[in-house]
Amino acid sequence: MTDLRFQINDKAIERLPPPENGRYIVRDTELKGFFLVVGARKKTFTIQGDLRGEGKRAATVRVAIGDTSEMSTRAARAVAKEYLAQISRGQHPKGGGRISKATTAAALEAPVVPNIVGITLRAAWERYKISMVRKKRSERTIESYRDHIERIFAGWLDTPLTELGNDPAKVAAKHDAITEENGPYIANGSMRTLRAVYNHARKTNRELPADNPVGSIDWNGETRRDTGMGLADLKGWFLELAAIDNPIRREFHLFTLLSACRPAALKEAKVSHIDLRRRVLHVPKPKGGAERAFDIPLSRQMIMCLMRAIRFGRLMHPIEAREWIFPADSADGHLAEQKEDRKTLSKWGNDLRQTFRTIATPAGVSELDARMLMNHSIPGVNAGYITRHKLLEDHLRTQQQAVSTTIFNALREATSKDEKLVAWLALGATRRTIRRAKDEFAKREVTAPAHKLP
Incomplete structure (x- = not known):
């Protein structure tokens, strides 16, 4: 079957027919390098990009993100953006090392595994948001979490969670800064959100440090507001x-x-x-x-x-x-x-x-x-x-x-x-x-x- 090209989304994926033989590819028109491999039994989100070392193209890398039955297109697209960004910096998404000399594509291509190595806060939040929807959390709760991640931690969105996990002092310092700028309640609330996102990400990213970096902070004292009338x-x-x-x-x-x-x-x-x-x-x-x-x-x-x-x-x-x-x-x-x-x-x-x-x-x-x-x-x-x-x-x-x-x-x-x-x-x-x-x-x-x- 001839390869297809359109904007990939969940509804379109459901309508894709199985191949008559072998497999075929559906390329996304929105994100270059992001595509879907459709086989007889499963459909796999995949990315492909050129690794460069010493100013030259070292190899073309293709990495599987996950099965469509396990993750939504929205979550897969967020992970794809992160993977492609790593490749543009000369790093293999599954290896973490920088390319210093030409290597064959076969040697660099990673196996299909569901784990996401080097996941950033942005990608982890996208996946956590999907889980909240599946658990039927209220829109107000999701909006509250979104405000914490996308506003309070806006400067950390592209930071790998591994970096935060290995540097808990950085998280503690951030808590102090939020307390000073936004108040003790916002500081504690945003850190609870970060803790939840990190714990969720570690379920599929075992390379993340087991100790949640939020455990390093000194929580602000919270008292119930006494503002009722008699x-x-x-x-x-x-x-x-x-x-x-x-x-x-x-x-x-x-x-x-x-x-x-x-x-x-x-x-x-x-x-x-x-x-x-x-x-x-x-x-x-x-x-x-x-x-x-x-x-x-x-x-x-x-x-x-x-x-x-x-x-x-x-x-x-x-x-x-x-x-x-x-x-x-x-x-x-x-x-x-x-x-x-x-x-x-x-x-x-x-x-x-x-x-x-x-x-x-x-x-x-x-x-x-x-x-x-x-x-x-x-x-x-x-x-x-x-x-x-x-x-x-x-x-x-x-x-x-x-x-x-x-x-x-x-x-x-x-x-x-x-x-x-x-x-x-x-x-x-x-x-x-x-x-x-x-x-x-x-x-x-x-x-x-x-x-x-x-």
């Missing part, structure tokens, strides 16, 4: 929240407090996730991925909050509101950034999760129930015997209602006397606000500017 702080916070002009953002922060849902998951909440018959909001992709999906039981106040968000969304973003509970004018169509100026709103995000957990105690909610409401893991051997959804319909909703009632009781008479809170939370306030907005819009006089003729 009952006495809620009135002031509600007044700050009522002053926010955007009603959708206002409801988003309130629901974060009432539900203790992580903001990243709540931003992606859809109208279709609400089940009013069962009075729950389904969270399909919380922290930990789809395997940790759960339902949030809804109190009366939480349902009213969601209904206000939906009504305001239909008015402000009618197209996006068909899908999202908290729509916005963003690329994804939903709220993209929940952060507020601390001078405008003193507490948001995880501050409100801590507040929920703090208020759960005076509300009479047990430690176990609070953990289940917040979708936290339950410690102890007995955790495996608890069936959460059996408690959801009755018991957990009662506990959720207790927290919401305690929060609103802390406001006392403010919800009926303060003008801002009345305009926001009073019965019929949303309907009056929307009607007023429509009337004001109808009264506007739209005049087109006069165009002067040339």
Whole structure:
């Protein structure tokens, strides 16, 4: 069969027919020297390049990267780039030595083995990223790892992991530098990511030192942030929240407090996730991925909050509101950034999760129930015997209602006397606000500017 030439990708590989006899080659049009060898039983990613020594071409080297059944095209392409870069520097990818005299191609060609010698941080990250997708890690988790590798360790992307493994002092110094420039939490988090990528790379690269170089660092001390509010702080916070002009953002922060849902998951909440018959909001992709999906039981106040968000969304973003509970004018169509100026709103995000957990105690909610409401893991051997959804319909909703009632009781008479809170939370306030907005819009006089003729 005649050799083919096109941009190699996973879908195209699946459609390739077996050869009638022997084998044939598919050359990649995107990366020169990268191609696929298609045989009767398997398809192998391969690279080929010219080794040069003393200014002359020493030999043409062909090296197999791996079987298509074992790795994706994306991962193979990353490894191919690394191999070709080594060959351009006069180094054999499987030998590591620099060519000093002419050698035959047969002597230099390496056997087909899955191990990747001299793998760089960039190539190791590409392979680790594939493994995270296969394990169904959430997009937010993958993005967090990507930020660490491609931003914090940008200067190390083309550094061989062997170099880092043999020089742990270099890694320790990097940790110190990150701590100074980005802070202790980012420094520790980025090093955990580097540790994970290194450990994964060593599974297929046994030449890497067994001791992970991240073990050489002195970890920064980490303490849980104590930023939650007590009952006495809620009135002031509600007044700050009522002053926010955007009603959708206002409801988003309130629901974060009432539900203790992580903001990243709540931003992606859809109208279709609400089940009013069962009075729950389904969270399909919380922290930990789809395997940790759960339902949030809804109190009366939480349902009213969601209904206000939906009504305001239909008015402000009618197209996006068909899908999202908290729509916005963003690329994804939903709220993209929940952060507020601390001078405008003193507490948001995880501050409100801590507040929920703090208020759960005076509300009479047990430690176990609070953990289940917040979708936290339950410690102890007995955790495996608890069936959460059996408690959801009755018991957990009662506990959720207790927290919401305690929060609103802390406001006392403010919800009926303060003008801002009345305009926001009073019965019929949303309907009056929307009607007023429509009337004001109808009264506007739209005049087109006069165009002067040339």
